[in-house]
Every structure is written in structure tokens, then in C-alpha cells.
Amino acid sequence: MTILKGQDVLSVAQFDKALIGDVFGRARQMRQMVETEGRSDLLKPFVLALIFYEPSTRTASSFIAAMQRLGGGVIPITGGVQFSSVSKGETLGDTMRVLEQYADVIVMRHPEKGAAEQAAAAATVPVINAGDGVGEHPTQALLDLFTIEEELGRIDGLNVAMIGDLRFGRTVHSLTRLLSLYDVNLRFVSPEILRLPLTLMNGVRDAGLNVRECHDVAEVIASADVLYVTRVQKERFSDLAQYDEVKNYYRITPDLMAQAQEKMIVMHPLPRVGEIEPTIDSDPRAAYFRQVRNGMFIRMSLLASVLGATV
Numbered sequence: 481m482t483i484l485k486g487q488d489v490l491s492v493a494q495f496d497k498a499l500i501g502d503v504f505g506r507a508r509q510m511r512q513m514v515e516t517e518g519r520s521d522l523l524k525p526f527v528l529a530l531i532f533y534e535p536s537t538r539t540a541s542s543f544i545a546a547m548q549r550l551g552g553g554v555i556p557i558t559g560g561v562q563f564s565s566v567s568k569g570e571t572l573g574d575t576m577r578v579l580e581q582y583a584d585v586i587v588m589r590h591p592e593k594g595a596a597e598q599a600a601a602a603a604t605v606p607v608i609n610a611g612d613g614v615g616e617h618p619t620q621a622l623l624d625l626f627t628i629e630e631e632l633g634r635i636d637g638l639n640v641a642m643i644g645d646l647r648f649g650r651t652v653h654s655l656t657r658l659l660s661l662y663d664v665n666l667r668f669v670s671p672e673i674l675r676l677p678l679t680l681m682n683g684v685r686d687a688g689l690n691v692r693e694c695h696d697v698a699e700v701i702a703s704a705d706v707l708y709v710t711r712v713q714k715e716r717f718s719d720l721a722q723y724d725e726v727k728n729y730y731r732i733t734p735d736l737m738a739q740a741q742e743k744m745i746v747m748h749p750l751p752r753v754g755e756i757e758p759t760i761d762s763d764p765r766a767a768y769f770r771q772v773r774n775g776m777f778i779r780m781s782l783l784a785s786v787l788g789a790t791v
């Protein structure tokens with residue numbers, strides 16, 4: 481029994497340190513299970529419906545893998561909503577009310593901020609937000625934080641630099657909120673038009689964190705314990721000329737990495753579109769593929785908790 485049983489997962493605001501510790505502990509048990517047994521029957525009685533109104537590779541497949549590794553069933557609606565009744569004009573509420581007739585939990589991605597809350601209000605089964613526009617991406621933030629703790633052994637005291645599209649990047653928004661619970665130094669590196677939204681900036685300042693903004697990765701590289709790199713979110717720009725101006729603003733190169741600490745990590749929620757040179761992949765500090773794997777363990781942990789099954 482955990483406090484997430486039967487609950488929606490919509491925002492990182494639902495998580496405090498104790499609950500995060502609980503989710504992480506269970507994620508470690510899941511990793512242990514996967515490494516020894518490969519899969520279990522823990523969620524055998526349950527079915528997950530996954531509906532994605534926006535493209536995804538990792539988030540969709542990691543939720544599917546998570547459910548399958550725990551023996552559960554999956555209804556994947558990821559081929560684009562053109563194949564579902566949404567294209568016939570069905571409301572979000574009706575889609576939820578239908579899916580819950582088949583499934584015990586619904587995972588949804590949607591282009592509109594706030595859509596996850598709307599879906600959760602209509603559904604009687606738990607809804608997990610897998611990204612709502614420029615809003616939140618709570619399960620990504622949990623796996624990001626988990627990766628930091630796994631890789632560096634702690635969270636408090638770290639220098640975390642977030643780089644790229646801080647304005648539209650929902651993973652940045654959720655991770656920034658989650659990190660406000662800890663004693664970290666935050667550096668935000670972006671072009672002027674992609675600065676972190678003011679409400680989020682005020683939030684971290686109010687939480688008492690040491691925060692600084694700048695435009696150049698070179699200013700933060702030497703002191704960073706975590707370099708959290710993100711893609712410029714092309715799909716969120718109404719003016720593509722503006723996107724073109726900032727799309728190649730920064731690039732993590734071997735030269736830049738030569739200035740970084742020996743023990744630090746480079747993270748990226750992926751997909752990357754040129755922000756990190758592929759030659760960095762063989763650097764042991766490149767943590768982004770390990771981060772992907774952690775995503776499966778975190779989602780296994782969350783699904784087990786929400787469905788009230790424990791290991």
C-alpha cells in the first residue's frame with residue numbers, strides 16, 4: 481500500500497521528498513527484478529491504456545515496456561489520433577470514459593497544457609500525465625532526478641546547469657520544480673527568447689535556491705555536476721523564423737567537455753537534434769542512455785504504486 485494507490489500523477493507538485501524516496505526505492509527493486517528475472521507477474525491482473533496525442537518514442541515505449549515487464553496488458557494508441565475516434569470529434573472526456581471501461585490506468589500525452597487535469601477529472605481510473613504541452617512531464621522529472629541520484633550518489637549540494645529551451649521545455653519545467661525541494665545551485669543557460677518562464681524562476685528563488693541565468697555554456701561547464709541539455713522545441717514556435725535564429729545556439733562538443741569536471745554527468749531527455757555531438761556518447765560522463773533505462777524502472781515503480789501492487 482502506498483499513498484499513490486488510486487491516485488492520478490499529474491504534476492511534480494504532488495511529490496515531497498518522502499514520496500520521491502518511496503518511488504526511487506521501488507524503482508531500485510524493479511531494476512533488481514529486471515536484472516535477475518527479466519519480468520514478473522506483479523501487474524498481471526491489470527491493463528494500461530496509453531493514448532498519445534503527440535509524438536513520442538521513449539515515453540510511450542517505456543510505459544509499454546514497464547507494464548509488460550510486470551506482466552500487465554497494454555492498449556497502445558500511439559499511432560496518431562488520426563486512427564482513433566478523436567479524429568471524428570470525440571471529446572477528451574468521452575475518450576477517457578471509454579478507455580476506463582477497458583483499462584485500470586490511463587497514460588496520456590497531449591499538446592495542451594492542463595489537458596491531463598481535464599482527463600483526470602473525467603476518468604475514474606488513475607490518469608498519468610506523460611506530457612501536457614508546455615506544462616509538465618512529471619514522470620520524466622522523476623526519472624531525471626533518479627538518474628542524478630544514481631549517478632552522483634546525492635542531490636543536495638550539486639551544481640545543476642539546464643541548457644537550451646527553458647521556455648517551452650516541459651521536462652525542464654518539471655525538473656526545476658522538483659529540484660526546488662533540494663539544496664542545489666541552478667544555472668539556466670539559454671538564448672534570450674528561450675529563458676525560463678518568470679513564474680518558475682520566482683518559484684525557485686522563493687524556495688531559496690542559488691540561481692543564475694546566462695547565455696553561454698562556457699560560463700557553467702567547469703563547475704557543473706549535471707549538464708541537463710535540451711532540444712529547442714520547434715513545434716511550440718508560432719514563428720519558424722524565430723526558431724531558425726536559435727536552433728543552433730549551443731552544441732556540446734569534446735572541446736567543451738574537456739573543461740568539465742572528471743566526475744559529472746551530461747543528461748538529455750532526448751530526442752537530441754544536434755545539441756550533443758555523437759562523439760560524446762563514448763564519454764563515461766554521457767548519462768543520457770542510462771537515463772532512458774532508468775525511465776523504465778521509474779515507470780514500473782509508479783505503475784505498481786498507482787495500481788496498489790507492491791513487491
Ligand code: NCD
Pocket residue numbers: 538539611617620650651710711713749750751
Ligand atoms: C521530451 C518531451 O516529450 O517533452 N521527450 C521525452 O519525453 N523524453 C523532450 C523533447 O521532446 O524534447
